[in-house]
Amino acid sequence: MSHGSATAPPIASQPLAYVARLPSRPLTDIDLVVIHCTELPDLAAARQYGERVLYPEAGTGASGHWYVDRDGAIVEYVPAERIAHHVRGWNHRSVGIELVNRGRFPHWYDSRHQAMEEPYPAAQLDALAELLLHLRRSLPALRLIAGHEDLDTERVAASDDPTLDVARKCDPGPLFPWARLLEAVPLERYRR
Template sequence: MLALIPGAGASARPIDLIVIHATGGPGCKHGRLWHAPGGTLESNLRHFATHPNIGYHYLIGRDGETVAGTPETQVAFHARGRNSSSIGIELVNDGNGKDPFPPAQINALIDLLARLLHRYDLTPDRILGHSEVDRRAFVCGKKRYKLKIDPGGEYPGSSGNFPWKRVREALR
């Protein structure tokens, strides 16, 4: 189910990239590597509503429910340095490379991506993970870690689990 926001649709701004995110992510607590859980669709909607400095164009729950956020005609602050010409899609997921991406969520993502690729005349190679466009890092316990590993990249104890192959093959 897609909840549309008035004004969503074809954009007057040039779109050349779609960035996939996960709502969870790594951090440091008391000198130890920690990973924030991805939460639920509802908890993420509340989070974004109270944090106007971050945004998304679409948020997809584990059950495939898709909610539109910032209209595509406007910039959503989701990927530092890439916001002005991209669409940001958040997936409710821990993003730790272990939390599974349910089939309903990936099917909804593929459907949305197919529409966006067509709308903006893009090819599947213009879909990237947040980890590919944000190279920032942080230090925790005297070790350096990548800040953005989403949507489901490598993380200590995991080799990553986002189904890039399935997504890209479905969009050919």
Template sequence: MKGYSILASVLALVIISSVGCAQQEKSSQSAEKTVKSQILQVDTIPTLNATKLELTKQYCLENYGVASYKLDSPKIVLVHFTVIPTLEETVAYFQKDSIESSRTNISKFSQMNVGIHYIVDKDGSIYKLVPDTVIARHAIGFNHVSIGIENIAKDAADLTPAQLESNVKLIAVLKERNPGLEYLVGHHEYNDTSLAHYKLFLAVDESYKPHNKPDPGPKFIADLREKLKAEHNLTFMK
């Protein structure tokens, strides 16, 4: 009986140790998963200066009625593709302070150049051009509540799987950083008055209205929503 008691104790210890190791391994895997979800390589390419910030402030006063360039409570992630085929050309375009006069449909409403918060290159590399806390001019009527992502591509067919993956990771991080983000909208959807996000539209000048855009296209945005749900359990309104 004494030998049996000792054996039972040893077995019990082994079982407890095994359970403890399993729990520790599970905990480590969970922690590792959490850490991995927070790691995102983003390189910064500054495009702001004092002139552009002043133009942004003026733009916001003229179009949103508030003399501030601050993006305090973003509600929308708005996804685009560039049409411009390379990262270098795209960055050079966004680094200009003033909008080109040839863009007659928007230049009459402000001299502020168009801008974007993030660019995703064709290989999936992510670049930050404007801080999340500063308004960028990328979507008529929604700049005051949106974070913009540009994907380097000539058209929808030019978008890559690597860009899709990086958009998923970036948006997951943005949501973690900004819990108030409720909407994920493709640029081709932003002019749809039937969608829920449109209630956030704002324009002091009623003639400054959104117009139809093709980017990034129905397939890319549908795949993006599907992967955000499957991989991060994130669902956004349109």
């Protein structure tokens, strides 16, 4: 992973239609970045999911702030000053980065399909490090980083056998190179 320069990486702005309905906040409220994987086949599927209105009373859905594709392309769906729905209980103080990765797709809660076997490509990890370095410079309180699995530890009934339970969230998963990332980016890993 590269250590990057002092310039921002290329980020394509593609705001979701409901961005203006998301609550705003000062950038000084953000001290945590959460790493996710999409658990979907590609960026187009992630966009479709992000566009869905899941909270009718607010007219908003669930989405990360930035998405990093397998080739390293970075897209912003929600600006940092808006509170996105990406991790239960932590949204007010965090931003979310989604890495395009199949994860457990399409059998998220099937107890027989819990292995997350798709590796994260070097181009994607390098772009993630560049984005994190940029955020570290532009978000004055940002000091912490966590995986979605570190913060949402709930277990749910397996879809194939309700007598078994599986992790509701297990991203970015066992193939995510935490040690390499933390060497490249000056953030402290947060765990509950």
